[in-house]
Amino acid sequence: MELADVPAILILIGLIAYAILAGADFGAPIWAVTARGETSEKIKDSGHRSMAPVWEANHVWLIFVLVICWTAYPEVFGAIFSTLWIPLLLACLGIILRAVGYVAGGVSGRPAIRYMAAASSILVPFALGTVIGAIVEGDVPPGNAQGDLFGSWLAPVPITIGLLFVALSAYLATVYLAADADRRGENDLAEDFRARGLLSGVATGLMAAIGLLVLHAESREFFDAMLVSGDRGHEVGRLFVYGSAIAGTATLWLLGTRRYPPARFAAAAAAACVIAGWGIAQQPELLPGLTIREAAASNEVIIGLLIAVGLGILLLIPSLTLLYGLVLGGRFDPLDVPPAEGGAAARGLGPVRRRAALAVLAVAALGGAMLFLSDSGVTLYVGLALFVAAVASGVVLLARTLVVPAGD
Amino acid sequence: MLDLVAAAGEFVFGPGNSFPDVNQDYLLEARQMQAMSFAMHIPLVCFGIAFPSLVIFMEWLGLRTGKAHFSAIARRWSKVMITLFAAGVVTGTLLSFELGMLWPGFMSAFGDVFGLAFGLEGFSFFIEAIFISIYVYSWDRISPQRHILTGIPVIVTGITGSMMVIAVNAWMNNPSGFSIDQAGEVVDVKPFEALFANGHLWPQLTHMYFAAYIVVGFTIAGIYAYSWVRGRRGDYFRTAMVVPLAVACLAAPGQLLIGDWAARTVADDQPIKLASFEGLYKTTKGAPETILGWYEPDGEIEYGIEIPKLLSLLAYHDPDATVQGLETVPEEDRPPINIVRIAFQTMVGIGTGLAALSAWFLFVWFRRRKLPDTRWFYRAVMLAGPAAVVALIAGWVTTEVGRQPWVVYGVMRTEQAVTGADGIVVGFAALFAVYVVLIATVFWVLRKIARQPLPPEIAAMETGEVTDGTG
Numbered sequence: 109m110e111l112a113d114v115p116a117i118l119i120l121i122g123l124i125a126y127a128i129l130a131g132a133d134f135g136a137p138i139w140a141v142t143a144r145g146e147t148s149e150k151i152k153d154s155g156h157r158s159m160a161p162v163w164e165a166n167h168v169w170l171i172f173v174l175v176i177c178w179t180a181y182p183e184v185f186g187a188i189f190s191t192l193w194i195p196l197l198l199a200c201l202g203i204i205l206r207a208v209g210y211v212a213g214g215v216s217g218r219p220a221i222r223y224m225a226a227a228s229s230i231l232v233p234f235a236l237g238t239v240i241g242a243i244v245e246g247d248v249p250p251g252n253a254q255g256d257l258f259g260s261w262l263a264p265v266p267i268t269i270g271l272l273f274v275a276l277s278a279y280l281a282t283v284y285l286a287a288d289a290d291r292r293g294e295n296d297l298a299e300d301f302r303a304r305g306l307l308s309g310v311a312t313g314l315m316a317a318i319g320l321l322v323l324h325a326e327s328r329e330f331f332d333a334m335l336v337s338g339d340r341g342h343e344v345g346r347l348f349v350y351g352s353a354i355a356g357t358a359t360l361w362l363l364g365t366r367r368y369p370p371a372r373f374a375a376a377a378a379a380a381c382v383i384a385g386w387g388i389a390q391q392p393e394l395l396p397g398l399t400i401r402e403a404a405a406s407n408e409v410i411i412g413l414l415i416a417v418g419l420g421i422l423l424l425i426p427s428l429t430l431l432y433g434l435v436l437g438g439r440f441d442p443l444d445v446p447p448a449e450g451g452a453a454a455r456g457l458g459p460v461r462r463r464a465a466l467a468v469l470a471v472a473a474l475g476g477a478m479l480f481l482s483d484s485g486v487t488l489y490v491g492l493a494l495f496v497a498a499v500a501s502g503v504v505l506l507a508r509t510l511v512v513p514a515g516d
Numbered sequence: 517m518l519d520l521v522a523a524a525g526e527f528v529f530g531p532g533n534s535f536p537d538v539n540q541d542y543l544l545e546a547r548q549m550q551a552m553s554f555a556m557h558i559p560l561v562c563f564g565i566a567f568p569s570l571v572i573f574m575e576w577l578g579l580r581t582g583k584a585h586f587s588a589i590a591r592r593w594s595k596v597m598i599t600l601f602a603a604g605v606v607t608g609t610l611l612s613f614e615l616g617m618l619w620p621g622f623m624s625a626f627g628d629v630f631g632l633a634f635g636l637e638g639f640s641f642f643i644e645a646i647f648i649s650i651y652v653y654s655w656d657r658i659s660p661q662r663h664i665l666t667g668i669p670v671i672v673t674g675i676t677g678s679m680m681v682i683a684v685n686a687w688m689n690n691p692s693g694f695s696i697d698q699a700g701e702v703v704d705v706k707p708f709e710a711l712f713a714n715g716h717l718w719p720q721l722t723h724m725y726f727a728a729y730i731v732v733g734f735t736i737a738g739i740y741a742y743s744w745v746r747g748r749r750g751d752y753f754r755t756a757m758v759v760p761l762a763v764a765c766l767a768a769p770g771q772l773l774i775g776d777w778a779a780r781t782v783a784d785d786q787p788i789k790l791a792s793f794e795g796l797y798k799t800t801k802g803a804p805e806t807i808l809g810w811y812e813p814d815g816e817i818e819y820g821i822e823i824p825k826l827l828s829l830l831a832y833h834d835p836d837a838t839v840q841g842l843e844t845v846p847e848e849d850r851p852p853i854n855i856v857r858i859a860f861q862t863m864v865g866i867g868t869g870l871a872a873l874s875a876w877f878l879f880v881w882f883r884r885r886k887l888p889d890t891r892w893f894y895r896a897v898m899l900a901g902p903a904a905v906v907a908l909i910a911g912w913v914t915t916e917v918g919r920q921p922w923v924v925y926g927v928m929r930t931e932q933a934v935t936g937a938d939g940i941v942v943g944f945a946a947l948f949a950v951y952v953v954l955i956a957t958v959f960w961v962l963r964k965i966a967r968q969p970l971p972p973e974i975a976a977m978e979t980g981e982v983t984d985g986t987g
Contacts, residue, residue: 161653164605164645168638174612175638178623179631186624189616190935197943200613201950207606208957211599224953252538252620253937405628405705412632412707420639427646427669440653456581476773481833483780484715492722492777499770503763504573510758510881511577511586 111411112404115180116394118417119173120387126169127383128280128376131273133163134233135281137209137225139304150289150297152222155281156213158288161440163210165431167203179413181403183250184394188239191248191255195235202232230274237273240386241266245327246396250403268315268322275315276379279308283359283375287368291438298368305363305371313356316382334389345388352381457512460505468505472498534700535932538621542940543931546618549944551916553611555909556951560604562728562908564644565674567597570732570760572667577755579660585752588974591655593736595965598652603958605645610947618940622923622933625702629694630687632707633680640677643669678728679721686716689915690785691924716785719778720915726771727911730870731904733764738901739966741894750978752970758887761897764904765874772871775864776830782918783831786925787840789918792851793860794827795820796841803827803839808861811853815842851920859913866907870900 136155143151159166178185189196209225212218238261242248247260260266286301323331333342334349355378362371392399404410434440471494478491540546571593578586612634616623647669654663687693693710697703711717740757743749783790790796796803797815805827809820828837842850873896880888888894919925923933969975 161649164602164649165642167605167609168642168645171609171612171641172638174616175631175634178616178627179635180628182627182631183624185616185627186620189613189623190620190937193617193935193937193943194939196613196617197946200610201946203609204606204950204954207602208954211602211961212957252624253935257937257939405631406703409628409632409705409707413635416632416635416639420636420642424639424642427643431646431650434650434654434657439657457577479777480773483784488777489718492718495770495773496722499766502766506766506881507573507759507762510762511755 110401111407112180112401114414115176115404115410116387116391116400118176119180120384122169122173122176123387124380124383126166126173127273127276128379129169130163130166131233131277131379132281132284133159133166133277134206134229135277135279136285137206137222137229138278139281139285139301141222141226147297147300150294151300154285154289154294154297156210157441158285158435160210160213161435162431163207165428170203176413176417180405180410181394181400182405183398184403186252187250187254187395187398188243188248190251190253191257191260192239192242193253194257195238195242195261199232199235199239202228202235206232229277233273233277234270237270238262238266241269243390243395244269244323244330244386246330246393248395250395250398263326264322265326268319272312272315272319272382275308275312276382279305279312280375280379282308283363283368283371286363287372290366290368291436292441298366302363302366306360309356309360309363309375313353316352316356330389334385341391342389345385348381348385348388352378352385355381457508460509465502465505468498468502471495472502534696535621535625535928537932538934538936540931540934540936540940543934545944546934546940547930549940549947550614550618551913552944552948552951553607553614554912554916556955557604557607557611558908558912559731559905560600560607561678562731563597563600564604565678565725565728566732566763567593567600567736568648568667568670568674570736570763571597572664572671574755574759575660575664575667577759579664583751584971585750585755585974585977588752588971589756592965592968594652594655596962598648599958599961599965601645601648603954605641606954608641617943618935619923619933620935622928625928626694626924629702629705629707629710630684633683633687633711637677637680640673640680644673644677647673675725678724679717680711682721682724683711683714683717685915686714686720687711688923689720689919689925690714690716691927696927716781719774719781722774723771723778723911726767726774727904727908729763729767730771731901731908733760733762733767734870734897734904735901736760737764738898741897745891745894745898748978752974752978757897761877764870764900765877768867768870768874771867775867780831780833783839786919788842788845788850789856789915790831791840791842792853792856792918793914794839795853795857796827796839797843799838799841799844801828801838802836803831805830811857849921851918856914856918859910859917862910863907863914866903866910870904870907873897873900 136159140152140155174185177188205224205228209221209228212221213225241263242255242261245260245263245265247263248255282301282305286298286305289295289297289301320331320335323334333339333345335346337343355374359371359374359378362368362374392401394400394403475491475494475496475498478487479495480491482488482491571590574586574593575590578584578590647666650666651663651670654666658666687710691710692714693706693708694702695704737757737760740753740760743753744757779790779793782793794803795806795809795811795817802825804822804824806817806820806822809817811817825835828839829835831837831839842853873893876893877888880886921929921931923930970978
């Protein structure tokens, strides 16, 4: 492995995170519109309740993937996004409409919003699946919009992968929502999602098998890279393909025996293995005639990027742990009894002293004059810092005097 | 004259312009699609930067005083905050898609130069999304002291995230940190130098932050000014108006000073951009400032009001300074003058008006220790919110259109950056339709939040009713 390969691994990790986290965001509305019978109201509601606190964070993974791609492999990014702009725009419009569903769903369960959310939930995984399919088939040549605008992604392999992604997100949603319902003690709802999970799990498995057949017929080279070739790198990838089959089967068994928390992880692992298997088979050539290493930015750029990602991850991991800990621990579930306002005794604001206000005014005048009179250098930036600090403290002082009504 | 041309940036990066031109009949539509996407996203960014600190300040007031109306405001505002944040997330996602969909030439050539900043922005955005959820969903679920702490990362990452995006924009205005070799390839990339050793970063960033606080302050204050005019003047409504007003009324006058600094930076590094702000054709010693009017192709401004030497004074703080004119570069290297000039004058005009409104408020408060009596003040505040948004957009039009015909100033032209794909216009129309749905939904949801009843103890306080349950 070389330095140039590292960002590709980060891209794969980002895609996996997006698929297993945001994938369920897209699955949930499909079940909300198809729900019938006694628990249907609960089903409609549960997707929103479970996903609303996490969906924004889930979507940042997609931006993470894009950013790593354009920084580390700028030519690849330009080629993919120009040739495949139609499915990518469709995916993005779908994401926007999905967000509309979240924003509006919090205060209303209107059917129009639900159907729009469901339609966008099918559109996004499908469109993103066709993008991957077009890359698999080698239909995205390097350069500015050099590939076929429609033929590249409206072909058997991309369409099959698109459908597989739709099935996968619907399936992931059932497993996650069953686990959430079980945690909240809503057994009837958990049973409903369990039944849907078993059915859609089998359907997703069939879809994956069909996908391999289509790949065998349409894109033999890629099929071989994934399942036949003796290349060392490809052999590692094969382990993931087998892994996904094993994890998928395990999920069905865990669901069948109502072991929901491990089922959640097994389902996620199955989806992760599919994507990892694809990613490893996609080397050495990422686009026709362009290997990952040829497309990579200079080492200096990649090292800078890795430093940034490293620092980011240090902050990200504890933050994500906190968020998912609260969500999965049921801390955001509805409260039975609102707790009393607790906390330390109130101290009151106290008067704003005239001296403090005058000091802030003096610092603002000094900083402002330094900023106004200098063209560059230390004086300017010290002046700026003083000025900004004075404005900020001025706001706090002014607001404190303003919020105390006359006579108080 | 040669050094002036070099100062405009044209020949700084080696043997001229080596990027291939792209065959795209709809370049203007691609630019307009990008402009519409920015115009949608940037007001939401203002709320991402400035609103969390207002909400958390309000929560802090509640904790400090123990009075219920402060935390009632903070709770309601936090719902608004996450709604606008959600819209900001997806409109921002679209922008990152558009970088590739519309400008693959730009991304292929320079993605590695500025990508690092977007990496850092991505993480800021991540942490912001995580903590904004925790903040909004954990009211009453964790102790008040811990709750207010979960808001701090939202404030910090709102600032760092937008700082990174501004770093990229500042680099586009004042590119450095790379070279172009004889074959026309971008080589020798130094991402940290490109992004953070740039004289444009700090003025652009400070200018944007002040703008964000002005937009958010006046928008929120304007909503409650409407309640004020309609007679709802209890503690709840009064507080919800005066706190944002305090922010806006100090930020707006401060912006005059920051704007002056930003304009001086443009004057130093992008003289042609400054000349198009002003419609100055001839290089002039002691250049006048012309207000209003229309720039004619012959280089004259019709119907304008000319103030002698003011431009030199403003741009260089010297009434006799020489200001470079548009004549120093060929016509194809000039931006569309009237768009840039009108946008610039709109921004400056509204900004000055907002500063005047602020001065009125501050004067009355410090002389008489009360809020202005006249309804006209509150009507002006209601208008100030939308006006600030117009000024914000006009400011971005000024800097973005003012950079034309360059995407990377003096290095790569916009027509070399654009996609070669067909059908841009259809994509533009589809996006427009989706944005109409998004805007309608956001307004509908905000109205629903506004119409939710106040907590009973606040409502009783507002109407002056007795709360002992008997009356």
